[in-house]
Amino acid sequence: MTDRPPSHLFYQGRTRKPVLDQARGVYMWDVDGKRYLDGSSGAMVCNIGHSNPHVLAAMREQMERATFGYRLHFETEASEKLAAMTAARTPEGLNRVFFVSGGSEAVESAMKLARQWAVATGQGQRWKVISRTPSYHGCTLGALAITGYAPLTAPFDPMMRPMPKIPAPRAYLDGLDPADPLTGLHYADMLEDCLLQEGPETVLAFIVEPVGGASTGALVPPAGYMERVREICDEHGILMIADEVMTGVGRTGRFLATEHWGVTPDLIVMSKGYAAGYVPLGAMVAHERLVDPVLDEGGFQHGFTYAGNPLACAAGVAVLEEVDRQGLCANARAMGAVLKARLDGLMARYPIIGDVRGKGLLLAFEFVSDPQTLTPLPRELKAHDRFVQIAYDNGLIVYSRRTRGGVEGDHVLVCPPLIVTEAHIDEITELLDLSLAQFMA
Numbered sequence: 368m369t370d371r372p373p374s375h376l377f378y379q380g381r382t383r384k385p386v387l388d389q390a391r392g393v394y395m396w397d398v399d400g401k402r403y404l405d406g407s408s409g410a411m412v413c414n415i416g417h418s419n420p421h422v423l424a425a426m427r428e429q430m431e432r433a434t435f436g437y438r439l440h441f442e443t444e445a446s447e448k449l450a451a452m453t454a455a456r457t458p459e460g461l462n463r464v465f466f467v468s469g470g471s472e473a474v475e476s477a478m479k480l481a482r483q484w485a486v487a488t489g490q491g492q493r494w495k496v497i498s499r500t501p502s503y504h505g506c507t508l509g510a511l512a513i514t515g516y517a518p519l520t521a522p523f524d525p526m527m528r529p530m531p532k533i534p535a536p537r538a539y540l541d542g543l544d545p546a547d548p549l550t551g552l553h554y555a556d557m558l559e560d561c562l563l564q565e566g567p568e569t570v571l572a573f574i575v576e577p578v579g580g581a582s583t584g585a586l587v588p589p590a591g592y593m594e595r596v597r598e599i600c601d602e603h604g605i606l607m608i609a610d611e612v613m614t615g616v617g618r619t620g621r622f623l624a625t626e627h628w629g630v631t632p633d634l635i636v637m638s639k640g641y642a643a644g645y646v647p648l649g650a651m652v653a654h655e656r657l658v659d660p661v662l663d664e665g666g667f668q669h670g671f672t673y674a675g676n677p678l679a680c681a682a683g684v685a686v687l688e689e690v691d692r693q694g695l696c697a698n699a700r701a702m703g704a705v706l707k708a709r710l711d712g713l714m715a716r717y718p719i720i721g722d723v724r725g726k727g728l729l730l731a732f733e734f735v736s737d738p739q740t741l742t743p744l745p746r747e748l749k750a751h752d753r754f755v756q757i758a759y760d761n762g763l764i765v766y767s768r769r770t771r772g773g774v775e776g777d778h779v780l781v782c783p784p785l786i787v788t789e790a791h792i793d794e795i796t797e798l799l800d801l802s803l804a805q806f807m808a
């Protein structure tokens with residue numbers, strides 16, 4: 368790596384990273400000319416790959432016209448078009464779109480719209496948002512209060528109002544069959560128990576990542592879970608919020624992951640793949656029956672300055688056009704099946720891999736010291752950090768966390784852009800194979 372002066376930047380730690388020079392398609396290059404295959408799409412963001420010419424052209428065209436118009440002063444063709452395209456891709460009735468600049472902002476927006484809806488409809492006693500452990504819903508204090516991941520939340524506990532949490536399903540660790548609908552009912556019952564304990568009349572909403580992201584390592588809910596959770600919400604008059612920040616816009620092989628189970632949430636939040644890394648952009652999409660009473664009662668008391676700016680929306684339109692033009696939901700299904708089979712092949716050869724799971728191109732494997740008992744590797748090994756670094760040195764970017772299904776362990780997410788071909792997957796597999804061999808040595 369080239370010698371560099373000390374940095375004024377700080378993020379989570381002090382480690383210096385290579386300096387990015389260029390990125391195209393599924394590849395990225397640093398200023399030393401080293402090439403990386405983006406096997407995690409950034410943080411599951413760059414779904415349509417880097418430097419897509421259609422998106423760049425749309426952004427240039429919008430920049431020539433206007434980059435910023437404050438949303439309370441102007442609508443733009445781009446914001447109107449993106450809202451209409453979004454509503455057309457979400458279930459019937461979910462046709463009110465509120466733009467934001469990221470996932471945490473989208474989650475905050477959903478929580479606050481839900482609360483204002485409750486107040487506007489005479490249900491002011493409802494304020495609790497039930498979420499799951501583990502989960503990740505964002506880093507702002509509202510979204511953090513419903514995030515079930517203690518290492519991130521603990522320092523801030525005194526600053527947040529406690530919110531109820533239930534365990535997220537983790538059938539494989541609990542020795543249950545994820546294909547058995549009774550397993551889904553078993554975990555969904557935990558929502559009902561929690562509601563009854565809290566007093567259902569005090570509960571506003573239940574928020575769920577349809578397929579777990581970095582918090583769980585791509586855990587897919589067991590059969591019947593999502594459907595039963597929807598029923599329980601209806602039975603108690605509470606709203607269901609689908610956090611599709613990571614899963615949305617084709618990542619799991621459908622535009623929305625909730626489509627896999629035919630479940631219609633009341634509110635959906637999207638961000639990462641929605642703008643695919645071109646601009647900061649996200650959306651909260653709400654059912655019209657929630658929005659109308661709030662607007663009738665004086666309006667939604669919430670909004671972010673940069674939200675829905677013309678440049679962001681123009682990029683968002685072009686991203687959705689590319690998702691359609693290239694058939695990326697179908698490609699995520701097809702290539703997801705190929706990549707899953709390759710990861711299964713690696714698991715058969717490396718006993719240190721204890722589970723491979725996920726949907727579409729949201730896939731993960733986890734490390735164990737014993738595949739029979741699923742005992743995790745010791746924390747001191749720092750397996751997730753070490754493996755990511757080895758892969759990085761070999762020119763493959765993957766994403767990892769020290770958690771698996773909410774208990775001790777390490778998982779690695781392998782989530783390349785949805786434009787991947789079989790040749791890219793061969794390359795990812797070879798690099799993973801090489802990295803695993805070095806990791807074991």
Ligand code: PMP
Nearest residue numbers: 469470471503504505580612613
């Ligand atoms: N929800 C989920 C499911 C996420 O994965 C993330 C980001 N990892 C967020 C919310 C927060 O998004 P952002 O980082 O854009 O604020």
